[in-house]
Amino acid sequence: MAGKRNPWGKPSGGSDGGDDGGSGSGGDVPGSDGSGDDAPPPRGPRNPWLPGGGSGGGSDRPRRSANIEDIFKNRGPEGPRRSGGGPGGPNFRIPQRPGGGSWFPIALVAILAIWIFATSIHFVQPREQGVVTWLGGKYYRTLNPGTEFTAPWPLQTVDIENVSQIRRETIGDGAENLILTGDQSLVDLSYLVRWNIKDLVQYKFELEDPNETLREVAEAAMRAAVAENDLDTVLSGAGRETVQIRVRARMQTILDAYQAGINVQGVDIARTEAPQQVIDAFNDVLAARQDRERSLNEARRYEQQLLASAQGSAAEFNEIYSQYRLAPEVTRRRLYYETMEGVLRDTDKTIIETDGVTPYLPLPEVQRRSRASQGPTLTVGPAQPEGQ
Known part of the structure; x- marks a missing residue:
């Protein structure tokens, strides 16, 4: 393993305690004693976490070990690199038209046209009316049923109400x-x-x-x-x-x-x-008033019957009086006979007056004998006292 280097640029057999990957004081590494020799720096694998991390040659920058701060430190003039984009972050752009112009003005004009169309045309139903105001305050005009046009909102505001609804x-x-x-x-x-x-x-x-x-x-x-x-x-x-x-x-x-x-x-x-506090007393009063009304109605009905009877009697008397004035004697006899008929109709005794004798004519007995001769009948009547 002599002469082999570890991935971090230090000799495999070195015992240098430096941890900066190339700046230690080990004497086995040429050019590491800081004596100013122009010998080339040691070649070997670079730290993969540093800029240019896999290239091992052609770099005269000293190699050092990885540091956690280097991972999050900006590594360029436009900030840290992000996945999916070049230096400085993703380079997103709005798509352009075929001629090279921007779609933004056209989109803005389309949105403005839709807004004007939606806020300027109003459909008023047959039973409705609308009120148009300037800037939501000053009255301008009234919209009748049909299709109406106004200035777009918020220049003119329309408030529609159903005026026929009950x-x-x-x-x-x-x-x-x-x-x-x-x-x-x-x-x-x-x-x-x-x-x-x-x-x-x-x-x-x-x-x-x-x-x-x-x-x-x-x-x-x-x-x-x-x-x-x-x-x-x-x-x-x-x-x-x-x-x-x-x-x-x-x-x-x-x-x-x-x-x-x-x-x-x-x-x-x-x-x-009635209020709940006096509902019982109120019901009693109502019952008494109903009794009073019923009694008054009965009295009025009896009064009407008597009045009708009196009016009928008065009309009959007037009729008889008019006949009496035409024939007094005939009318007088007729009244006498009618009166006697009414008096004697319900009596069973008849007295006939003659000169010196007052005979008794037993008409009821004659009537009974007449009925008995016609056939057997059962007649129940009051007993006649003897001597009559």
């Missing part, structure tokens, strides 16, 4: 909503407001929050309408209809004064009941 706002649903009536009673009431947009420009620009304004106007109108009626009117069906009509008219008047651009289609009362 919208609903529920008030008092799921929560207690107590309202004072005209007779100082409390009623828990919930209702539904149906509305749509009448003027889109006013709806967008006149009020800060149109929906909240609608709720407040509805509550104010309902409280005013309920305060004009007593509790019975609010709870009854006819009274409820009256309250709904008044609330709608009052709401429309207030919203038109605000220029809210809202059209109130109708108000529907969903629930009218």
Whole structure:
């Protein structure tokens, strides 16, 4: 093994303790004593981790051992080398056109054209309208149903709304909503407001929050309408209809004064009941009122019957009086006979008055004998006292 060198450039048999791979003080290696001789440096394999690491000849740089810092140290003017690229990192470039120009201007123009097309053409449906504003603030014009063109965003902004859709706002649903009536009673009431947009420009620009304004106007109108009626009117069906009509008219008047651009289609009362704290007493009051109404209805029915009977009797008397004025004697006799017939119809005794004698004519007995002669019949009647 004499004369052989290890891969790191040191003699295989040397005992030099230097660890710089060529700068040690061993005397067996020519030119290593630092005496300034112009002898060539030792040849042999270079450190693979250093620049030019496999070349063993032609280099007059001193060889040294590997250092961990050398692995991460920049080994060129443009930084460390990376896998897959030359010195200075990967050299990535945008593909060029066949003529040698760049694709970037064409891509930029295409993106700009798509952006202008997408933000300048608007398709408004038949039941919709749109509001165009400059830079999102100043009103410019209104878009009607159809295809409309505007300046691209953000120069002009378009806000499209369905103006024919019936919208609903529920008030008092799921929560207690107590309202004072005209007779100082409390009623828990919930209702539904149906509305749509009448003027889109006013709806967008006149009020800060149109929906909240609608709720407040509805509550104010309902409280005013309920305060004009007593509790019975609010709870009854006819009274409820009256309250709904008044609330709608009052709401429309207030919203038109605000220029809210809202059209109130109708108000529907969903629930009218007493507060939970007094519900038992309220039910008792309702039961008593129902009993009163039933008694009043019976009295009115009896009154109508008596009135009809009296009117019939009065009409009959007037008819008889008109006949009496035409023939007094005939009418007088007729009235007498009809009266006696009505009196004697249900009696079984008949008395005939003659001069000096008052005979008794047993008509019931004669009638019984007549029926007995016609056939056997069973007749049950009151017993006649003797001597009659």
